[in-house]
Amino acid sequence: MTLGFFDESRNGRWIVGHGGDTQYFHSHLQIYPEEGAGIFVSLNSTGADGYATLALREAVLHGFTDRYFPTESGPESGTVDAATAAEHAATVEGTYVGSRTMHSTFLSALDVFSTTQVSARADGRLLLTPGLGTTSPALYEEVEPWVWREVGGQRTFAVRVADDRVEAIGFDGAFALLPAQPERLPAVVFPVLGLSALVLMVAVVAWPVAAIARRVRRRPLPGGTSRVARILAKVSATAALVALVGWTMTVLAAMSLDEIGELSLRQLQVLQGIGVLGLVPAVLQVVGAVRHRHGWWRVLGTALLVLALAGVAWFAFEFRLLAPSVSF
16 A cells, blocks of 8 residues: 555556545545556445445446456466465464454454454365345365465455464465454354343333332332342443443444534443443342242342343443444
8 A cells, every 4th residue: 555545456467446425425545557448436325225335336346347348368376385375374264354344443343343353264264244345155276385365356465474373364465364253253242242232121011010010919029139229230331331322323324424412422431331330239138038938940040130230341441332432
């Protein structure tokens, strides 16, 4: 990458270009310095879905190259033997996230939803899901040590390895994929967050139902836990659940390039903070239920509430929902 342009060479032709998106326009420019030619594409609509313009721009740009500047020879054959290709593929296999991401604000949560899965095939090739620069899976074969090319295409990527571990996958001139941290893998985050949200939803709905049932049957609350602790636990669980819904809507709005006021973000942080602080009264509820032998079902319910609040609190700290800065 130099002076804002990417190396987008195709068919053996030197091509420099740059594409980009705003909320309303989606554009791409390519220049052929040696041929004295160029092409510019701009669309004023997103289309049927968020990635429709990407496929359309690629079809126009690649079609232009293939028609007016076709390749003069076929792709070079690989120079990597089958055993080495299989070994390298096994090393690269794993889950990756883009290096171009947010690290210090709530939008770091997007990493969980934008992972790339690299799978080693028995024949030594790599399957990327999704493929580079596309929303569909793509198959790659190693054409020289630690360099792969798309099967039936021209996209390439290179892998930087140190001590038999992948440091980065580089592609498209100035982009890279980095190994995902284990605690941020979708297989870890989604179950923890999903189960925590489910427990909180059940608790928020069950509390008023249980209160009505006790009043109808004229049964008192079991002793052992202070009324203040019970109220604080309920308020905290409700706040944590509302915060999760609010963050979800906020992230979707940010991805759509909608304006988000700082006040609304601070309000979500307050709700999130109340959910974190609610761990204290929630733990007191568990202690009271155990000490006064409220029964296994009540002990289990209060323990699940603690785990749910802890799961949401972990997500909030891990993905910077409570970061001092809300600038994005």
